Amino acid sequence: MRHRFLMLVLTASAIAALSLMALPVAAQAPRPATATTATKAWTPPKTSWGDPDLQGIYTSDDYIGLGMNRAAQYGNRLYFTDEEMAARERTIQATAQRNAQEFVTPGGNVGTGPPGHWGEGARRSPRQTSLITEPENGQTPALTEEGRLRQALYTRQGAGTANPEDSWEGYTYYIRCISRGIAGSIIPVIYGNGTEIVQGPGYITLLQEMVHEARVIPIDGSPHVGSNIKTYMGDSRGHWEGNTLVIETKNILGNKTGIGGNGGGTPFSEDAKFTERLTRIDKDTIQYSMRVEDPRTYTAPFTFAFPIRQEPGYQNFEYACHEGNNGMMNQLSGARAAEKAAAEAAKQK
Amino acid sequence: MRTRILLVAVAAMLLVPVSLWAHHAFAAEFDSTKPVKLRGTVTKMDWINPHAWIHIEVKATDGKVTKWMIEAAAPNAMLRRGFNQDSLPIGTEILVEGFQAKDGANRANGSSITYPDGKKLFIGSQGTGAPVEQ
Numbered sequence: 001m002r003h004r005f006l007m008l009v010l011t012a013s014a015i016a017a018l019s020l021m022a023l024p025v026a027a028q029a030p031r032p033a034t035a036t037t038a039t040k041a042w043t044p045p046k047t048s049w050g051d052p053d054l055q056g057i058y059t060s061d062d063y064i065g066l067g068m069n070r071a072a073q074y075g076n077r078l079y080f081t082d083e084e085m086a087a088r089e090r091t092i093q094a095t096a097q098r099n100a101q102e103f104v105t106p107g108g109n110v111g112t113g114p115p116g117h118w119g120e121g122a123r124r125s126p127r128q129t130s131l132i133t134e135p136e137n138g139q140t141p142a143l144t145e146e147g148r149l150r151q152a153l154y155t156r157q158g159a160g161t162a163n164p165e166d167s168w169e170g171y172t173y174y175i176r177c178i179s180r181g182i183a184g185s186i187i188p189v190i191y192g193n194g195t196e197i198v199q200g201p202g203y204i205t206l207l208q209e210m211v212h213e214a215r216v217i218p219i220d221g222s223p224h225v226g227s228n229i230k231t232y233m234g235d236s237r238g239h240w241e242g243n244t245l246v247i248e249t250k251n252i253l254g255n256k257t258g259i260g261g262n263g264g265g266t267p268f269s270e271d272a273k274f275t276e277r278l279t280r281i282d283k284d285t286i287q288y289s290m291r292v293e294d295p296r297t298y299t300a301p302f303t304f305a306f307p308i309r310q311e312p313g314y315q316n317f318e319y320a321c322h323e324g325n326n327g328m329m330n331q332l333s334g335a336r337a338a339e340k341a342a343a344e345a346a347k348q349k
Numbered sequence: 350m351r352t353r354i355l356l357v358a359v360a361a362m363l364l365v366p367v368s369l370w371a372h373h374a375f376a377a378e379f380d381s382t383k384p385v386k387l388r389g390t391v392t393k394m395d396w397i398n399p400h401a402w403i404h405i406e407v408k409a410t411d412g413k414v415t416k417w418m419i420e421a422a423a424p425n426a427m428l429r430r431g432f433n434q435d436s437l438p439i440g441t442e443i444l445v446e447g448f449q450a451k452d453g454a455n456r457a458n459g460s461s462i463t464y465p466d467g468k469k470l471f472i473g474s475q476g477t478g479a480p481v482e483q
Contacts, residue, residue, distance in 0.1 A: 040389055118422035120429065163378060182436040209398065209425075272470035317424040320397040325421070326456065334451025 012329035030224060044280040049201045051219075052243045054280050057079050057196045057316055058308035059209075060188040060288075062122045063131065068140025068187070068259065068304060072128030078138065079127050088125035095121060099266070119190040126306070131187070133289065140227040140259070143266060147297035151266040154255045168284055168328060174262040175328050177321035179232035180211050182249055182274055183255060183290060184263025188306065195308055197286075204238060204245065212319035224250060232256055241273035247276040259292070259304070269296035284310040367411070379458050381450040387417055387457070391441045396424055396434040403437060403459065405445065419445050419459040432470065 045053045070078075080088070096287035143151060154189040164170030173181045185208045187193065194209030202220035229235065234252035238245055254270030257263035272294035279287045285322075289305035290300070376378040399405065401421040408414050421427065422435075424451035446461040 118426055120423070120426050191426050194425070313428065314425065318397050320395070321400065323395065323397070324397040324400050324402065326400075327378060330450050330452070330456070331456070334377055334380075337452040 008247050028085075042282050047199055051123065051199060051201075051240065052245070052280060053199065054197045054204070054245060054278060054286060056310045057194055058286060059195070060186070060193045060306055060308045061120050062124045062309065063126050063188040063306040064120060064122050065188060066126050066128065066131060066188070066306075068131045069130065069140055074138070076136050076138070078129060078133060080125070080129055082216055084205050085125050087129065090124060092122055096123070123311070128306065131304040131306055132302060133305045134291070135300065140300045141302050143298055144295070144297060147266055147271070150255060150269070150280075154267050158247050158269050162253040162318050165331050167334065169285075172262065172264050173232070174211065174264065175257055175325075177211070177325065179257060180212060180263035181210075181258070181268070182233050182236075182252060182256050183209070183268075183292065183304075184261070185213055185233070186288065186290065187259065187304070189260070189261050192319070194314060207316065209316045211318060211321060212316075218271045219245070223289040227251060230254075234274070244277050247274075247278070249274040249276070260268040265275065266297060268294050271296055281307070330336070357433075358383075375458065379448040380451045381448060382384060383453075385445070385447055385449050385457050387445040389417065389445070391437045391439055391443060392416070393439065394434060394437050399423055401427060403443075403445075403462075405443065415455060415457045417457060419447065419457055419462070420480065421459055436470070 023186075034102050047053045047055075058330040132140060133136045135141065162299075168176060174184065179185075189210070192210030196205075196207040196209075198205045198207070202218060203216050205218055206215045206217070213233060215233055215236055215239045217236045219240070221239070223238065224237055225235045228246055230251045230252055230253045236249040238247040240246070250271075250273045252268060252270060255267045258265035258267045260266070272292065274293075275291040277287075277289045280307060281287050285307050287305070289303055289306050291303040293301045360431050387407050388406065389407035391403060392406050393404040395402040395404070401424055403419040403421055405416055405417050405419060406414050407468040427433070444461075444463040444465075445457065445459055445460050446463075450456040464470070
């Protein structure tokens with residue numbers, strides 16, 4: 001009985017996945033985001049000292065799995081149609097129903113891989129068809145020649161330029177518990193997508209769940225630090241444009257982090273500039289965007305955007321990187337153990 | 350204590366690229382030739398990101414006690430499926446099935462965890478294989 005149920009789940013999952021892949025190319029005109037509509041009707045609260053109040057714990061989980069670049073079938077269309085949204089919602093609901101049940105897999109194929117339930121997933125369908133909102137085609141601009149060189153030199157894990165198990169230096173700054181960088185800290189990944197916002201007069205703090213970097217950002221009109229002071233997250237200064245918080249960041253360390261998952265991918269140059277915009281558009285939602293200007297790395301500026309949402313029960317739990325993430329240690333020690341075994345085997349010959 | 354937890358998120362795996370398994374190259378960490386089946390008692394639960402860890406003590410037939418660490422999911426992912434920090438109080442007896450770390454240390458990924466009454470906490474999902482970090 002339980003086995004049959006599993007087969008049903010597998011079949012339903014495959015059908016759902018295929019139906020998503022087969023979403024119509026849709027000739028309907030793009031619809032404005034629900035978020036945009038809400039902006040007009042809702043007045044955000046103010047802090048006791050008069051700033052727009054953005055405080056709370058938000059998550060970008062609903063945009064998990066949505067690509068940075070837009071799938072070709074959507075062309076220049078930024079938003080899903082209502083029909084496409086409905087199809088995605090049905091898949092999400094079906095997944096949630098399966099996740100609420102308990103059953104046993106007789107003779108299940110238990111492997112060394114992570115169980116499927118380890119990851120987080122969207123609770124609502126994203127409205128956008130890609131994270132990239134500028135340029136209009138939804139594609140990350142091409143790399144410059146220097147960008148391609150930097151990609152070859154510095155991209156860890158995925159470039160295939162080195163065996164990461166040779167040294168801890170073969171792993172990303174994220175895996176090494178150092179930093180995900182300014183863009184990698186906010187782009188949705190498979191879990192740990194919480195952002196806690198705390199405000200005080202003249203300052204705002206963004207605390208990320210993953211890696212737990214806290215950006216304490218002056219919004220008091222003070223100037224950036226000198227150009228010779230560079231950090232993984234750069235120097236950020238904020239100001240208000242109406243109800244929108246605008247944060248400008250520069251002075252990052254070059255050749256460290258990029259827009260790939262968790263700050264991976266082609267790293268930015270030290271001359272990169274970032275402009276973030278945060279607008280609270282309803283009680284639970286902030287519309288977030290980041291514009292990247294790095295002419296040494298990309299042939300044009302680009303912007304990625306998505307909403308972050310508060311939801312009941314979501315918390316930023318402790319991020320104990322070295323205690324909770326044994327991934328790098330396991331890989332390095334496993335490789336050393338294999339080398340030792342191989343050396344001993346060679347001696348026996 | 351809530352023990353009804355589910356456990357096969359095949360659709361989720363279909364929709365999420367395996368490359369997003371950011372912290373892990375499982376095949377490089379755990380040894381598929383070293384399956385373990387451990388009956389032990391819980392001594393501690395580390396309710397932490399990016400992965401919770403369940404600590405157990407396993408008593409052999411000769412009375413010798415060994416300590417093991419069992420890796421689990423991120424706290425928010427576990428909460429979403431009804432598991433919380435109190436689901437495994439100290440002293441709880443569990444049966445763990447998984448694979449040992451490649452270096453031979455007493456660490457394992459917890460593919461399957463079962464209470465004495467047979468209720469499952471985690472079940473290795475079918476066909477997950479070993480997504481390799483890229």
